[in-house]
Amino acid sequence: MLVVQKYGGTSVGSLERIQNVANKVAKNKDENKDLVVVVSAMSGETNKLIDYAHYFSKNPSPREMDLLLSSGERVTAALLAIALNEMGYKAIALTGRQAGITTDTTHTYARIKEIKTDRIKKEIEDGNIVIVAGFQGINDKGEITTLGRGGSDLSAVALAGALSADACEIYSDVDGVYTTDPRIEPKAKKLDFISYDEMLELSSLGAKVLQNRSVELAKKMGVKIIAKSTFSDNEGTIIADKKEGEDMEELLVSGVALDKNQARVSLRGVTDRPGIAAEIFEKLAQKNINVDMIIQNASKDGKTNLGFTIPQNQLLEAKKVIESFDHDLEGSDYDEWVAKVSVVGVGMKSHSGVAAVAFKALADNNINIEMISTSEIKISMIIDEKFGELAVRLLHEAYGLDK
Amino acid sequence: MLVVQKYGGTSVGSLERIQNVANKVAKNKDENKDLVVVVSAMSGETNKLIDYAHYFSKNPSPREMDLLLSSGERVTAALLAIALNEMGYKAIALTGRQAGITTDTTHTYARIKEIKTDRIKKEIEDGNIVIVAGFQGINDKGEITTLGRGGSDLSAVALAGALSADACEIYSDVDGVYTTDPRIEPKAKKLDFISYDEMLELSSLGAKVLQNRSVELAKKMGVKIIAKSTFSDNEGTIIADKKEGEDMEELLVSGVALDKNQARVSLRGVTDRPGIAAEIFEKLAQKNINVDMIIQNASKDGKTNLGFTIPQNQLLEAKKVIESFDHDLEGSDYDEWVAKVSVVGVGMKSHSGVAAVAFKALADNNINIEMISTSEIKISMIIDEKFGELAVRLLHEAYGLDK
Numbered sequence: 001m002l003v004v005q006k007y008g009g010t011s012v013g014s015l016e017r018i019q020n021v022a023n024k025v026a027k028n029k030d031e032n033k034d035l036v037v038v039v040s041a042m043s044g045e046t047n048k049l050i051d052y053a054h055y056f057s058k059n060p061s062p063r064e065m066d067l068l069l070s071s072g073e074r075v076t077a078a079l080l081a082i083a084l085n086e087m088g089y090k091a092i093a094l095t096g097r098q099a100g101i102t103t104d105t106t107h108t109y110a111r112i113k114e115i116k117t118d119r120i121k122k123e124i125e126d127g128n129i130v131i132v133a134g135f136q137g138i139n140d141k142g143e144i145t146t147l148g149r150g151g152s153d154l155s156a157v158a159l160a161g162a163l164s165a166d167a168c169e170i171y172s173d174v175d176g177v178y179t180t181d182p183r184i185e186p187k188a189k190k191l192d193f194i195s196y197d198e199m200l201e202l203s204s205l206g207a208k209v210l211q212n213r214s215v216e217l218a219k220k221m222g223v224k225i226i227a228k229s230t231f232s233d234n235e236g237t238i239i240a241d242k243k244e245g246e247d248m249e250e251l252l253v254s255g256v257a258l259d260k261n262q263a264r265v266s267l268r269g270v271t272d273r274p275g276i277a278a279e280i281f282e283k284l285a286q287k288n289i290n291v292d293m294i295i296q297n298a299s300k301d302g303k304t305n306l307g308f309t310i311p312q313n314q315l316l317e318a319k320k321v322i323e324s325f326d327h328d329l330e331g332s333d334y335d336e337w338v339a340k341v342s343v344v345g346v347g348m349k350s351h352s353g354v355a356a357v358a359f360k361a362l363a364d365n366n367i368n369i370e371m372i373s374t375s376e377i378k379i380s381m382i383i384d385e386k387f388g389e390l391a392v393r394l395l396h397e398a399y400g401l402d403k
Numbered sequence: 404m405l406v407v408q409k410y411g412g413t414s415v416g417s418l419e420r421i422q423n424v425a426n427k428v429a430k431n432k433d434e435n436k437d438l439v440v441v442v443s444a445m446s447g448e449t450n451k452l453i454d455y456a457h458y459f460s461k462n463p464s465p466r467e468m469d470l471l472l473s474s475g476e477r478v479t480a481a482l483l484a485i486a487l488n489e490m491g492y493k494a495i496a497l498t499g500r501q502a503g504i505t506t507d508t509t510h511t512y513a514r515i516k517e518i519k520t521d522r523i524k525k526e527i528e529d530g531n532i533v534i535v536a537g538f539q540g541i542n543d544k545g546e547i548t549t550l551g552r553g554g555s556d557l558s559a560v561a562l563a564g565a566l567s568a569d570a571c572e573i574y575s576d577v578d579g580v581y582t583t584d585p586r587i588e589p590k591a592k593k594l595d596f597i598s599y600d601e602m603l604e605l606s607s608l609g610a611k612v613l614q615n616r617s618v619e620l621a622k623k624m625g626v627k628i629i630a631k632s633t634f635s636d637n638e639g640t641i642i643a644d645k646k647e648g649e650d651m652e653e654l655l656v657s658g659v660a661l662d663k664n665q666a667r668v669s670l671r672g673v674t675d676r677p678g679i680a681a682e683i684f685e686k687l688a689q690k691n692i693n694v695d696m697i698i699q700n701a702s703k704d705g706k707t708n709l710g711f712t713i714p715q716n717q718l719l720e721a722k723k724v725i726e727s728f729d730h731d732l733e734g735s736d737y738d739e740w741v742a743k744v745s746v747v748g749v750g751m752k753s754h755s756g757v758a759a760v761a762f763k764a765l766a767d768n769n770i771n772i773e774m775i776s777t778s779e780i781k782i783s784m785i786i787d788e789k790f791g792e793l794a795v796r797l798l799h800e801a802y803g804l805d806k
Contacts, residue, residue, distance in 0.1 A: 015458045022459075052482055055418045056425075057489035063487070064496050068481035071474035078471035079455055085467070086460035093467050098545060142501060 001035040002124070004136065005169045007155035009043035011230035012076050018042075021171075021230065022083035025129060025288040029089055032126050033167035036163065038134040039080055041072025046390045062107030066136070066146045069108075070096070073133035073152065077201065079129045080297060091129040094119065096136035096144070101155060103137040103145045110137060110145035112154065112217075115162035129252050132159065150211035157214045162222030169236070170210065175229035176237035177209050178204070179401040180256040182298040184389045187402035191236070195242035200345040201378045205257035215239065242346055252354060253345035253399040258392050260339045260385055262292065263315040264370060269303040269330025276328060277306060283321045289314045293340070293380060303330065307371055309382060312336055338370060339388035342380040343395055355379050367391055405437040405527070408572045409537065409559035412446035414633035415479050421445075424633065425486035427574075428532060429654065432492055437527050439566065441537040441559040442483055444475025458798035464511030465481065469549045472511075473499070476536035476555065484534045494532040497522065499547070501538035504558060506540035506548045513540060513548035514723040515620075518565035553614035558563070560617045564624030571626050572639070573613060579640035580605065580612050582804040583659040587792045590805035592727035594657060595638070598645035600737065601657045604747040604781045608660035618642065628791075645749055655746035655757060661795050663742045663788055666718040667773060668725065670709040672733025679731060680709060686724045686757050692717045695778045696743070696783060710774055712785060715739055741773060746798055747782040764801035770794055 005025065012018050025037055049068050053060040058293025060068075077093040082131035084091035100116030123130045139145050147154050155168055175190060177199065182188040194202070196219035203212050209227050218225050220237065228236030270276060277296065284291055294308040304333035310318050315336055322332050348354045355372075358379055362369060367390070383391055396402060408428065415421050450473050453611060456463040463471075482497035487494035503519030515681055526533045537555025542548050550557050556573055563571035580602065585591040597605070599622035606615050612630050621628050621642065631639030673679060680699065687694055692713055702710040713721050718739055725735050753758045759774075761782055765772060770793070774785035786794055799805060 015455060019459065029436065049478065051419060052478070053485050056482060056486040060485040061488050064481045064484045067477055067496055067498070068485075071477050074470055074474050075452065075455070078467045079459060081467045082456050082463040082471075083459040085464050093470055095470070095547070144498070 001032070002036070002163060002165045003028065003167050003169060004036045004038065004156050004163065004165045005158040006038040006152055006171060007040065007230060008152065008164050008172045009040040009046070009077055010169075010173045011078070011229050012039055013043035014331070015079070017230075018076065019080050019083055022080055024083060024230070025080070026087055026089055036124070036130045036132060036159055036165070037080065037119060038132045038152055038159065039073060039076040040134050040152040042076055045072040045075070053403060054230045063143060064146050065201045066107050069146050070133070070136040070144050073135050077131045077133040084129055084131075086381050089129055091131055092123050093131040093133070096124075096155070097135050099130075099132045099139040099159070101137035101158070103139050103147070105139045105143070105145070107143075107145055110139065111147040112137060112147065113156045115158055117162050118157070126318045148213075150214060153214035154217060157218045157223050157225065161217070164377065165223070167226050169216065169228055171228050171230040172209065173229065173231060174227075175227065175232055175234040176210060176227050177239070177255070179254065180392050180396050181258065184258065185256075185393045185402075187396065189401060190234075193238045193240070194254050195346050196239060197377055199239050200344055201342070201375075202255050202257055203218065205259055205340070205342045205344070205378075205380070210239070216259050216337065227347050228400055235264055250346035252351055253343050253346075253401065255344050256392050256395045256399075257342045257344065258339060258388050259342075261337050261389055262309045262333040262340045262382065263312045263318075264309050264338045264382055265318060265332065266308065266334075267306040267322065267332050269304050271328045272302050272304045279308070280321075280325060284310075284318060287317055287321060289318050289321070293382065295371050295373065296341050309338070309371070335370070337385040338382050339385040339391075340380050340382055341388060341391040341395065342378055343399065344378050345399075346377050348379075349376050353395070357398050358395055361394045362391060365390070365394055367394075404406055404435070405439070405566060405568045406431065406570050406572060407439045407441065407559050407563040407568045408528065408574060409441040409555055410443065411555065411573075412443040412449070413576045414574050415419070415442055416446035417735040418482070421479065421482050422486055425490060427633070428483070428487060429490055429492055431750070432532055439527070439533045439535060439562055439563065440483065441535045441555055442479040444667045445538050445746060448475040448478070466546060469510045469547050472549050473536070473539040476538050477644065480534045480536040486652040486792065487532055487534075489677065492532055493530050494534055495526050496534040496536070497526075498536050499558070500541040501785055502533075502535045504540035504560070504561070506542050506550070508542045508544065508545075508546070508548070509546055512551040513542065515540060515550065515561045518561055519563050523562070523566065541574065551616075553617060554619035556614055557620060560621045560624070560626050563626045564620070570629050571621065572629045573617075573630055574631050574633040575612065576632065578628075578635055578637040580642070580658070582657065583795050583799050584661065587661060588659075588796045588799045588805075590663070590799065592804060593637075596614050596641045596643070597657050598749050599642060600769060600780055601747050601749055602642045603669060604778070605658050605660055608662055608743070608745045608781075608783070610746070611643070612791070619722060638700050642776060654744050655750035655754055659795050659798045659802070659804065660745045661742060661791050662745070663791050664715050664743050665712045665743045665785065666715045666721075666794060667712050667738040667741045667785055668721060668735065669737075670725065670732050672706040672737050673709050674731045675705050675707045683709070683724070683728060686727070687713075687721060689784045690720050692721050692724070696774055696785065697775065698774050712743065712774070714742070735795050738773070740788040741785050742788040742794075743783050743785055744798065745781055746790060746802065747781050748802075749780050751782075752779050760801050761798055764797045765794060768793070768797055770797075785789075
């Protein structure tokens with residue numbers, strides 16, 4: 001049995017914690033598993049190096065940043081191998097290059113192109129626990145690249161895929177994926193299982209367990225992810241493909257997410273000429289404003305209403321863009337204090353009336369829904385920000401997630 | 404004009420100091436020099452990483468240590484390149500591998516085998532200041548190796564040799580090579596020039612400006628070293644080949660060195676059979692005891708006297724070895740409190756009476772010389788440790804080094 005494990009920055013945040021990880025890895029090895037262990041930099045290290053770079057320059061060269069930042073994971077990898085050796089286990093630490101992780105040439109946010117697994121396979125055959133410095137690879141010019149924030153997860157998933165590992169265990173300081181944020185709803189329950197698609201929706205909606213790129217790659221490569229805690233022996237949450245009919249008591253909804261970093265923009269009486277929406281969104285994109293939900297009402301009298309949400313801190317910038325379209329619209333209004341509450345579940349696909357449950361739960365408590373956007377497995381609603389947490393608890397109960 | 408510069412750990416010991424180095428490098432670039440700049444890890448970093456490793460193991464795997472320790476120089480290299488870029492200079496940071504430094508497979512104390520200069524030459528042609536992470540290379544298995552303490556000096560000298568650079572400037576916190584340690588003799592003078600051979604003797608005798616391996620390599624490759632201070636604009640000391648007759652007023656003696664970490668062992672009435680000395684020194688070597696000066700008196704009545712010095716902290720260990728030879732000798736005595744004072748100078752070769760000056764200077768002041776050892780360009784004397792500093796000052800004056 002081959003398992004790829006990944007330990008994040010908090011899990012290796014001190015020498016004591018690295019020893020704790022070594023103990024966990026050793027225990028797994030004792031169970032006769034072949035192990036590839038991907039590690040992050042010790043927590044705080046990457047930010048320290050970024051601060052160092054920013055001492056010299058606001059826009060440091062991405063190539064040099066990659067060389068700089070790749071050092072943190074190497075330190076952790078070497079230390080973990082040393083700790084395992086001392087405990088009597090054969091272990092070897094590999095850099096991204098030595099692990100065969102090749103990427104494109106985009107520095108600081110490279111994409112993995114290929115993993116040449118010869119070296120890792122040889123080391124496993126030699127009986128080694130293979131420790132891999134996460135977050136980094138090498139491009140075909142021999143330059144060190146990094147994969148962006150959350151890059152170590154990506155290294156782990158890609159390695160698991162390339163090695164056809166039985167599972168990719170992602171260790172962090174939370175013990176799995178919850179039906180919602182337990183700090184908002186103490187009755188939140190840890191999920192035993194969640195599908196890739198649901199996980200993708202949840203993480204883009206603000207759940208912080210896994211980054212979207214890693215889940216996308218896992219889905220693409222068919223890698224079973226298990227999200228677990230480094231600091232407990234709890235079972236964790238499996239993230240994998242949901243097979244049709246596999247679960248008779250399939251949940252309608254898997255989770256509820258809240259995103260409070262939202263502002264609403266409403267444009268009234270927009271001239272309904274072809275391309276006007278495209279023009280507006282293009283201008284916003286040029287200013288790097290991330291538009292999230294977009295709603296356009298049916299046209300009436302050659303005029304239409306257009307609504308969308310953006311991150312709160314980009315509202316001022318967005319207002320400037322909108323002003324440049326003054327001649328094309330009757331009026332605009334803005335609401336900085338909105339939140340997006342979302343319900344996610346693959347069960348929605350095959351059940352009618354799922355949305356109605358949400359609308360009723362909020363309406364019964366006099367929470368006004370300003371905007372609605374739905375996909376096959378998700379309903380998102382924009383509401384007054386102050387009702388955000390309450391809405392999460394109401395929806396959590398309405399879908400029986402606390403049961 | 405191509406110059407290789409090397410900045411040590413103290414010179415890059417903080418972000419402010421890295422900026423200072425960037426300013427110095429930029430100034431050199433403005434003088435139209437092509438530059439390859441080798442950097443050490445920020446002072447304290449390497450020791451911190453060693454402490455980390457020792458938290459887990461007293462004998463960490465050398466391979467993993469190299470992976471661990473090589474990260475420090477990479478951080479400095481990247482930061483210096485970022486600083487230079489910000490100042491408007493083209494600069495690129497290279498790892499040991501990228502700089503083409505290939506070594507043998509001895510981890511933590513690798514020897515440089517070859518430098519493939521294609522990449523560096525290309526970067527110089529492209530107008531880049533090339534920053535190289537010192538202390539590291541790569542072996543032919545693709546493993547990261549390090550060159551041992553002082554390894555960055557070695558990187559710099561080897562690069563200067565391979566690139567046929569006009570000079571290799573070694574920057575540290577002292578501004579050159581002195582006639583003796585200025586803390587002992589305030590009248591010590593900075594030398595404008597010293598030959599490789601003299602420098603080799605001085606550094607093996609305790610002068611800390613440059614390590615022997617670097618000077619040896621410089622001599623072998625004909626690299627002109629200039630030892631300078633990072634913190635001043637003083638001229639520094641040139642270390643190069645002394646050409647015959649080049650200097651009419653050639654100095655008799657270049658420097659006086661003191662090594663207080665010495666203990667003396669005297670063996671009386673050693674059976675004078677072939678191989679006995681070899682046996683004793685072989686046993687000492689097996690215990691990793693570094694024997695320095697060795698003196699054997701002429702044989703008399705089939706017995707001989709043997710004297711040698713060792714580091715003070717190895718005296719107990721040495722006593723144990725000597726005891727195992729009890730049947731081969733009449734007696735042994737030990738003196739933990741001795742010092743070695745040495746006079747170095749290529750001028751000695753062609754001048755008679757040089758040694759007599761030293762002996763007289765010490766005798767006139769009632770300093771007893773316990774052992775003497777001479778080479779073509781060096782006289783070393785073992786004396787009572789408490790007279791060490793006084794002897795340095797007397798010899799410094801006797802050879803007119805303060806003039």
